[in-house]
Amino acid sequence: MLKELDPLLHSQLRLGVMSLLISVDSAEFTWLREKTNSTAGNLSVQLDKLSEAGYLSIEKSFKGKKPLTTCRITKKGLKAFEEYVNSLKDYIKT
Amino acid sequence: MLKELDPLLHSQLRLGVMSLLISVDSAEFTWLREKTNSTAGNLSVQLDKLSEAGYLSIEKSFKGKKPLTTCRITKKGLKAFEEYVNSLKDYIKT
């Protein structure tokens, strides 16, 4: 029987964000936006969802005088990501 | 830059169906329903979508006196699946 896929991660943009975050210490909102090629609004919403789930932490500060949103994957997020990938493998092994 | 993920395949149930279909010659509705652990209604809708996209073919016949829906992946479907998996790899390589 095929496993369930964490619906929070089974979304192109959120998965992209998590994927990017696992390979860096932290990432700025604007960088994530560029890398995922998403709109700011969509990214903002999806970051909130991941944050509320405890999959990433968001820190709001300033870079000079401009707002700066910094994201970091959490332990919980990493675990969820790994589990998701693991479940997904059943679906994509050809 | 992360690639687009074919939205038709980026759905748990549809991906599950396609995943099952690549390893068999053909599959009956009821078998797909059991394997994916889905409701008949949901499966019916998702099969229609895959069929309309040309990703699978649906043949309706009778097994004895009972209706029988048989599904087969198409060449187009196989190609789309392979492309999806390929794109997905960028997201999940850890």
Add this chain to the structure above:
DNA sequence: TAATTTTGGTTTATACTATAAACTATTTTA
């Protein structure tokens, strides 16, 4: 044999989701 349940689905209503458009506040530029 009449009523009930099961089988094998389809159609449809609804709740949820992703997404972009509209907006805010500040800063930079012309």
Add this chain to the structure above:
DNA sequence: TAAAATAGTTTATAGTATAAACCAAAATTA
């Protein structure tokens, strides 16, 4: 100082996944 750019957030909407409701026939049961 007016206009445009930056760095986002909020919100409206279109699209999607899903199950509930439904249908017809067959099988079972009483």
